[in-house]
Amino acid sequence: MKTVTRAFLRYLPRRRSLSILQITGIACGVAAVIGMVFSARAALFSFSRAIEFLNGAATHSMERPAGPVDEALLAKLIHDPDVRSFSPVIDRRVRLENGEPVRLLGIDPFLDKTIRPKMFRPGGNTAQGLQGDRETLLSFLLDQKAVLMDEKTASRLTLMPGSIVRTSRGEFKLLDTFPSLSPEPLIVMDIGHVQRLFDLEGRIDRVDLILKNEHAFVSRHKEGFRIQSSRQKEQIYAGMLRAFRLNLEALSLIALFVGVFLIYNTTMFAVASRRKDAGILRSLGASRREVVSAFLTEILIFGLAGGLLGGLFGYVLSRFLTGLVGQTISNLYFFLRPEPLPWSWWIVVAGAFFGCSASVLGSVFPLLELMRLDPVRALQGRTAAGTSIKGTRKAALAGIATLILTIILLILSPVHVYIGFTAAFAFLFGASLLTGLLLALIAPLLRHIFGLLCGLPGRIAAGNIRQNLNRTAVAVAAFMVALSMSVGLGSMIGSFRQSLIWWMGTQLRADIYIGSTSEGFEVPERFYEEIREMPGLGGVDPYRNVQIPYRGKSVSVAAVRADVLQKYTRFGWLKGGNENWEPVKRGEVIVSESFLRSFKARMGEVITLEGNHGPARFRIAAAFYDYTTERGLIMMDRTTYLATFNDRRLNSIGVFMDPGDPRRQELLDEVKKRASAHGLPVFTLDQLHHRILSVFDSTFAVTRSMRVLAIIVAFFGIAGALLTLFIERQREFGIYRALGFSTRQVAAMTLMEGIGMGMVSFVLSIVVGTVLAFILIKVINVQSFNWTIFFYPPWSPYVLSGITAVLASAGAALYPIWKVFRTYPHMQLREE
Template identity: 30%
Template sequence: MRALLARSSLRHLGGHPWLTALSLLGIAMGVAVVVSIDLASGSALRAFEQSTDVVAGRATHQLTGGTSGLPEGVYTALKLRPDSPDAAPVVQGFVQVEGGNHRTLTLLGLDPFAEAPFRDFSTGGAVGDVSALLTRPGTVVMGAKTARSLGVKAGDTLPVTVTGLRRELRVSALLTPSQETTERALESLLIADISTAQEVLGLEGRLTRVDLRLKGGEAQAAALKATLPPGAELVQTSGRAGTVEQMTRAFRTNLTALSLLALVVGMFLIYNTMTFSVVQRRGMLGRLRAVGVTRGELFAVVLGEALLLGIVGTAAGLLLGILMASGLVGLITRTINDLYFVVNVRRLSLEPFTLIKGLSLGLGATVLAALVPAWEAARAAPVTALRRSTVEDVSRNRAPKLAVLGLIILAISAAVLAWPTQALMPAYTGLFGVLLGSSLLVPWVTEKLTKAAARPLGAMFGPLGRMAARGVTASLSRTAVALAALMVAVATTVGVGLMVSSFRGTVAAWLESALQADVFVSPPSLVARRGDSSLVPGLAEKLRSTPGVEASGSIRVIHVRINDVDTDLLAVDFAKGHERTYRFKEGRAEDVWRQLDASTDALIVSEPFAFHRDVHAGDTLRVATDKGPHDFRVAGVYFDYGSDVGTVLMPRATYEHWYEDRGVSGLSLFAAPGQDVDELVARVRDRAGGEQALNVRANRALRQASMEVFDRTFTITQVLRLLAIGVAFVGVLSALMSLQLERAREFAVLRATGLTPGQLWGMVSLQTGLLGLLAGLFSVPLGLALAYVLVHVINQRSFGWTLQLVVAPGVVGQALVLALVAAALAGLYPAWRMARANPAMALREE
């Protein structure tokens, strides 16, 4: 009996190739989106971690310094200690290769005589003269794969730029390590002698850090800390990786959640397919029950069909996800480079865990979506299973109960979203609860609206209008699923679209108020959002005195450890005579500025910093300075949309009191009255000459460049939005096709009683248009609710920003148009097929 039932299932699936193919496509697309995002973001983070691990080598701790690193004397003193640990000096920075690809590489300056306990890049072969690192200035070695991609051979010159300054490096040897992890790290690495790296990076007499191997554990670490000079700090290497992971966690979590929306829409498709399979064979299933097939066997048949579809669709989704990931990894890498840190991803990492997770999601979602249809098939008594009207009566009677359940789920979801916590999981649970609760309301609302629409449609289109409206209610078990799938997909586009537009509007208004100067000058920075490069000494004073400049301010951006976490510190020299345009979330502006100007122990923090670390005005922060750790008082919390990680700001006078650094990362120049800004930009560029490559931009150009970075960071979000729409369209196409095709006998009766092909076409088109209109109307309030959750809950908990939700009429209008177009396109084939069908053939019993 089981073999006969299995053959029957396969024959049924093969007899409906289009619906089966659409179901497989929906499952595959849902799985592919999740897998591709996971693989792409994981590959980017893994590439950074592997490079960091290889560069750190076997070090257990690192000795770091202040703004400009450590003096070389710290390493010398360390080696002279009686209990000196294994130690290796390191100079590290980034250089950008000149040429078409502008590839960024890490320059690593090492002392070969101290490297043995830490790193070994020599395993494998080497082409060229490695010893030239010690004998020839400006010499580097690099990986053979990197050299091939750059078109470089041993002995060639490699031109690079560092913060706008051009340097030429000579490649003396090419390395081919035998270990894959080392080979991957070398794909973004240049190795040089300490003195060469110091010269190229402008760190003469300084070290970036000293790598240590402390075999005595915490006791040795504590003893070493007690003897460190002011400004030096001992940190564990394991903590660095955790900081990077935490930095990008919210970004990657949001991408994963958006990708799961596509899978949720795909679940509607699977549910619809299995429901259609059960409804279409209801008579046959009833006859099987009548001849002795048990409920359990029918339940197993339907679940088996779903599992087969899930296996095939998920396997295709895994392959499609790998292909999509190879394209998405570039977008994600560019976003990480714009926002967080420099990372080079040269290949996609296929992690077994990600593939297993995709397999589990695909199969789990398929089986979950098929449970209700399988239960319906098994529970129906044979006599009722033989009547098609039974399932519709059940659906209409169940609609009010589902609506009540939906309201309960919505109430629970609202309570979960209102729960005061920074955790993201409750927020996403509440978000998906809103989607589920709204979907359960669809059958009851649809029945009420279509009954109300029958009369006006009849007045406009005659009997065909009334038949189109009543046909929706008559097939409520089918139409409700199609409407829910389309509603969720369109609402997702509304919610994400409003979130992006609100975010963009908030950032644009913030830039308008924050960028008050007329001209901004800064050296090129590898990470678009972190302008931590420096002007060459003396250039800032030279540019400040440019004719036509009335006043000027400056900013210095450095990385310091605050409460043992790496943080961006901004030291601002405000232009005299001009308003300070910062807006405060905590603290009155007058009081905040008075505290900052009167004390060298006060600073202000950005809203994301305060949110993520639970810091408020009046609290104290321990900041690593060149004079040692010092406690600063938080005078206020200011709004800032430049960094989701958070920043700390202090006046330049306070900064110079605690730090020896006198560098300048950027200048803001105010034009004198009557001075043409474009002319002043040209004059500043001429005055800078060829001393250093600089970005000299007028106010409007800088705002435009900042918004371009913003738009790039949301490119991946828009791609996910389009993919979710694609999955939904496949679902709607499948649902409407199955809805119309299962009504073949009904349409054949109408044709036999005199309905023309054109009238039938019009009725089917009118019905699908009504479904599209209803889906569009349903999606607007749901989309607004999703936008509110995304803006005020998820973005707040993810990034710590306070955003203003702006309802753009264009986004809402696009949702209605999208729903109508999707439904109209999905109804074309059924309408064409039904209009061309032979009534006599369609009236025959199967």
């Protein structure tokens, strides 16, 4: 046994280039999985840390359903027997000079010490925070510009104690830093100074509480207040991230799917490259078990080496992907600068485990082939070509059965989104099993085309693809899956983008927008009143958006001027029409499609929201298409909103002008001038559309990265298949030479084989990718986000995949072609 194993392992240093290719292929597959999984974990862990910091030691938080809380409440809490500790908080956003958003937390340092004690610990070498000397504390309390900043953000911005921090709300003076407890950039300021900064005298955003008796406290204060436990808030945030987490898991599974394909192709290549050695050992008396065990040892060595390298590469990749995932969270939820997971040898161990496991799994069929190996045929260098068609038919039958299972799963997909994901993977797997049969059917057409282009070498190349289906079908399937992913994801993103453009054209039609819908940003109401009284303007729409809990989930409530939107916009109505603005003026509401699907609501249904004066009931008048939030949006007239929530704050203002007004530009310039005087950002309609699309494009950066990674992985699959064919057909090359084929003709034959497999992969990916896009758009997207994406298949993913197929397959053929020029014809003739 040891002799057979040593004989196998001596091959590795003799064929270093082939061994390196095999190890690199496994490493790429492992890196794809490790990189995606660890980047997703890092981003989600950072999100959890940010939420944990905001909650601190508080057991509950107390706030109005919408709008600020009168600080007179604090006097009652001081004497409340069920309150152990409390801390008033103002929680807002400002932008730094570089445009980066940062959370500004207004606190009372004496009361907040029990809620967020970690923040009051001394920081790094110079950071003393509010536990430092008395002078620092006095400056924090008395200086209206004094702030503290978390030490990581200060270090990244090269700010030291005494530095000036320039923000959208003016200049602050950095007193000191405190330990970075959250991946979210943070500035802390005395709550009294924040009240003056945001014109909130006598008002706060919320109160963080540590309660002794939850039930007694809630029963006394439930009227007009929203009291949530920290666990409830965490569950709401978890619900917000549910769809995002599912999509990250899906990307990880896609990486796993393609990675296992590559590893299987690599082990198949290893079997082909060692077939003759196995035949020699079998002819010398080695048993089948000894040969298979020796090969399995080699596979485990490859898996271990590739897994270790893949773990290292995957960790480096995860650091890059973590930033992209964090950017997506920042775009969708709140600004986050997630930190990659710290280096640990467990990452390499995980890579080694996955590399070995996937290698063993991928080598099952190659090992079965090795067990059935005929020593005579192996010594002759021939494959069991006759069994290829038989195996292809069996695989096709399994593929048809899998596609039938896919249809059943698609019918059941409304039950749960995981069923939709399973259906997508089942479809890809079923299509890959059918690849061999489809390749055999396409081969005659390929033979005719290649014959016209290259004559006899082209026809032979097409025939080689057909005769070696047990090799080529796997490589074509892997490449087809990668290209299908590129087409499917590209079509889904393109359709989503076109749907978003259509939506913007129906709802966002103001000439200019003032302010921002970002969390914590406000437009002064007095500015709104000033603009509304300007003569000549067509209409001014004040917009307010707040998050409130509804049936255990977080939904958005938006306040608008119904009369203005009725006149100047053309909403995309799912149910109802423009006439439904009339009941909205009378106190009814319209809801987004995502709200309708999420809560299974119906037209005419009455919903109950918790208002500042108790429960308020609203009838659903209509439903509209919306892509602002997957959690659901309830839109009501501003008059109704003020009566329900008594919240006069504004996020933004839309200014509409009548078409053809000769003073249009003059009036808009005046509005911009007044907005600039108040320090408010102004966006034209085109600028706003461009900004939204920029956020959209950055949100899908991770998905695009996985598309590229899948193509790279499949590239190695094509290269491995071509090398396998080269090794198995060395005897044939000698015959070609004896028949008068030149080196260039044999090289052209090899190139055409690579391009042929690439083009067949592309043709199949057009169909498979389009169906995959349909599943993603009509099944998974609806289940994940509860909104409709209209199917607009763009041409760019198809063109890009076609170019990629040609370049990748031609590039994968370069090394085999180099081997042809280097070894042809002498070695083959000697063997013959």
